[in-house]
């Protein structure tokens with residue numbers, strides 16, 4: 358059966374763009390013929406796109422101790438339209454934080470718990486000075502989520 362992976366990404370900088378690119382590269386590397394990938398900015402992501410998804414990767418920055426405002430706006434708009442229909446949705450969370458990330462992780466996990474979504478991978482917090490390893494970690498998230506969908510493991 359065909360599966361859809363939705364990546365909801367807020368990438369306001371060159372580094373965060375690299376993180377998104379690495380997620381997509383990992384997803385492509387999974388060579389899953391039965392999985393299609395869509396990338397959408399949170400401000401553009403409508404409930405119907407989420408309703409059509411079989412798994413989601415959320416990529417957000419931490420700003421002022423919390424998820425990006427764009428990511429919060431997305432949750433605000435999709436929460437009730439999908440609440441009853443997407444329980445059990447597998448998700449992964451990738452955070453880029455200058456120094457912390459805990460406020461964002463706590464808030465997103467709390468919302469996703471309310472939605473009854475399932476965290477499919479340990480949360481990836483890429484914090485501190487930029488490290489090339491971040492792209493490798495993002496690659497693995499994309500690869501895992503795509504392969505997991507393809508193999509029916511998620």
Ligand SMILES: Cc1cc2nc3c(=O)[nH]c(=O)nc-3n(C[C@H](O)[C@H](O)[C@H](O)COP(=O)(O)O)c2cc1C
Nearest residue numbers: 370372373418419420421422453454455456457458
């Ligand atoms: C207005 C603003 C607020 C920020 N607040 C935080 C914060 O509370 N915690 C944190 O770890 N990083 C914070 N950052 C850093 C961003 O998370 C980081 O710059 C962003 O993820 C982009 O990463 P990059 O600078 O490597 O491109 C903030 C950045 C801006 C512009």
